[in-house]
Amino acid sequence: MPHPARPKPADDIEDRDPGLARERTELAWTRTAISFAALGAAMLRTSATAGAVVIASGVAVWGLGQLSARETQPTIRKRWFGRWHIVQLITAATTLVSLVALALALVAPGSGVS
Amino acid sequence: MANDLPRPAAHPRVAGNGGSEPDARFTFANERTFLAWHRTALALVVAGLAIIQFLPPFPGIPFGRHLLALPLILLGGVLSVASYIEWTRHQRALRRGEPLSASMLPRILAIAITALSLAAAVLSLLAPAAGH
Numbered sequence: 001m002p003h004p005a006r007p008k009p010a011d012d013i014e015d016r017d018p019g020l021a022r023e024r025t026e027l028a029w030t031r032t033a034i035s036f037a038a039l040g041a042a043m044l045r046t047s048a049t050a051g052a053v054v055i056a057s058g059v060a061v062w063g064l065g066q067l068s069a070r071e072t073q074p075t076i077r078k079r080w081f082g083r084w085h086i087v088q089l090i091t092a093a094t095t096l097v098s099l100v101a102l103a104l105a106l107v108a109p110g111s112g113v114s
Numbered sequence: 115m116a117n118d119l120p121r122p123a124a125h126p127r128v129a130g131n132g133g134s135e136p137d138a139r140f141t142f143a144n145e146r147t148f149l150a151w152h153r154t155a156l157a158l159v160v161a162g163l164a165i166i167q168f169l170p171p172f173p174g175i176p177f178g179r180h181l182l183a184l185p186l187i188l189l190g191g192v193l194s195v196a197s198y199i200e201w202t203r204h205q206r207a208l209r210r211g212e213p214l215s216a217s218m219l220p221r222i223l224a225i226a227i228t229a230l231s232l233a234a235a236v237l238s239l240l241a242p243a244a245g246h
Binding site: 021022024025028029031032035036038039042043045046068074075076083084087088090091094095097098099101102104105106108 | 135136138139141142143145146148149150152153155156157159160162163164166167180183184187188190191194195197198201202205209
């Protein structure tokens with residue numbers, strides 16, 4: 001038993017296994033991972049390396065989604081690796097990727113004056 | 115450790131965050147909203163890159179495409195951070211059983227898209243005239 005003393009707000013079956021909500025969330029993670037891959041593909045033209053890294057990060061995002069769907073710890077900040085950190089990781093990834101895209105937009109071939 | 119949890123001893127580290135664990139369905143719904151904003155942010159970044167890479171330059175307007183693309187990409191980064199802040203606020207409110215605060219994100223997005231579409235319209239109107 002990983003969390004023997006976790007207090008439950010309500011002892012109802014949907015709370016322990018919120019099946020459809022969990023599934024919808026997993027699908028949302030998959031869509032987000034595909035969005036990452038699409039952004040990577042858009043980057044390939046300017047920088048093959050950046051594009052490949054972002055496409056690979058799409059796979060990592062999908063993995064985090066699987067992790068999130070199985071996450072059962074309380075949603076509080078001070079845990080070793082919980083939902084809070086998964087959300088933080090995705091935020092960091094998206095912000096970083098948009099900064100890389102900003103740099104690519106500035107150096108893209110044919111992106112000079114006019 | 116002064117809090118009002120029914121079983122504080124079983125949950126020693128909750129004090130800093132307060133409240134109790136919400137219904138898992140609410141946590142998942144909050145997460146889906148966060149993810150939807152992130153997809154929006156990523157789509158904006160893709161749109162910005164596409165403008166630079168696939169749109170022909172506006173004749174006679176230096177950096178015309180950059181005027182549209184760079185704000186789009188920056189907006190993507192801003193939405194990403196802002197949606198994280200929203201997620202933490204909502205999760206905290208759910209834990210404490212408080213009402214959810216109004217989201218600031220739709221306003222940011224609406225203002226930015228309005229401004230950018232106006233800029234795009236102005237650029238499109240100016241470009242052919244400058245080409246003559």
